[in-house]
Amino acid sequence: MTQQAVLALLLTLSGILPGPLDTQEVHQSPGVVFAFEGDSINITCSTRGPLEGILMKKIWPQAYDVIYFEDGQEPTVDKTFSGRINFSGPQKNLTITISSLQLADTGTYTCEAVRKVSVRGLFTKIVVKEKPSQEAYRSQEPLQTSFSFLAAIAVGFFFIGLLLGVVCSMLRKIQIKKLCASGIKDSPCVVYEDMSYSNRKPPCISNQYQ
Numbered sequence: 001m002t003q004q005a006v007l008a009l010l011l012t013l014s015g016i017l018p019g020p021l022d023t024q025e026v027h028q029s030p031g032v033v034f035a036f037e038g039d040s041i042n043i044t045c046s047t048r049g050p051l052e053g054i055l056m057k058k059i060w061p062q063a064y065d066v067i068y069f070e071d072g073q074e075p076t077v078d079k080t081f082s083g084r085i086n087f088s089g090p091q092k093n094l095t096i097t098i099s100s101l102q103l104a105d106t107g108t109y110t111c112e113a114v115r116k117v118s119v120r121g122l123f124t125k126i127v128v129k130e131k132p133s134q135e136a137y138r139s140q141e142p143l144q145t146s147f148s149f150l151a152a153i154a155v156g157f158f159f160i161g162l163l164l165g166v167v168c169s170m171l172r173k174i175q176i177k178k179l180c181a182s183g184i185k186d187s188p189c190v191v192y193e194d195m196s197y198s199n200r201k202p203p204c205i206s207n208q209y210q
Contacts, residue, residue, distance in 0.1 A: 025049055026121030028111045033124065037131040040099040043124050045111035047092050053114045054091050059123075060108040068114075069094055080104075101128045 027046040035041050045054050053070035057063065068076040071091045086097040098105065106128045111121040 025119050026111060026113050028121035028124055030124060031122065032127070034127045034129065035101050036129050037101055037103060039101050039128075040097055041101065041126065043096045043098070043109060043111070045094050045096070045121060047111075047113045047119075047121075049113075050115055051091060051113055054094050055112040055114050055118075056096060056109060057112060058107050058109050062107070066109065067096060069096075070114075098126075101126075103128050103130065 025048055029044050033041050043056070045056065047054070053068055053073075055068050056066045058066050064078060064080075065076075066078050066081060067085060067087075069087055069091055075087060077085050081098065084098060084100050086099070088095045088097070106126055109124045109126060113119045113121070
């Protein structure tokens with residue numbers, strides 16, 4: 001089943017499931033989480049008011065109790081998640097970490113505040129996707145290498161063009177200087193005559209008033 005199909009099914013299911021009894025007293029996050037096999041995720045259950053403990057249930061596709069946590073007591077963990085669940089924080093703001101995720105962990109989870117009248121929180125929909133194989137990673141390597149190679153070529157051409165522009169500018173200046181020094185009358189350059197010498201070279205531009 002594809003990721004989109006699983007998500008659509010989960011959202012459809014959440015629409016027909018009974019809503020929370022008191023969403024102001026039990027808050028649960030995140031609402032939806034996507035992860036790969038072997039990853040870890042956190043679910044936070046926050047409550048207010050009198051509280052005996054926190055019960056987290058998996059309500060779809062199979063319904064059963066996942067954990068029960070109570071301050072000062074040894075937590076209870078279902079054998080399906082044995083060795084894969086850790087807790088942090090007090091029971092009023094409890095963070096449940098599920099590690100080494102499996103495809104079978106995909107489902108809908110809810111936190112419940114255990115008291116005389118238990119109150120259920122919102123839902124967390126977990127979608128665990130199959131981890132990409134090594135072949136899939138390798139197939140992406142040529143694309144990354146090709147992109148890096150093209151980027152390097154583009155940068156190289158940019159600097160080559162910049163260098164050629166500087167060289168051409170220098171050559172142009174040298175050519176103009178040589179042209180002016182040659183004394184050719186038709187040259188567009190302008191030479192200023194040094195009046196301190198009697199034997200002077202004719203200027204590049206003749207004086208029309210002589």
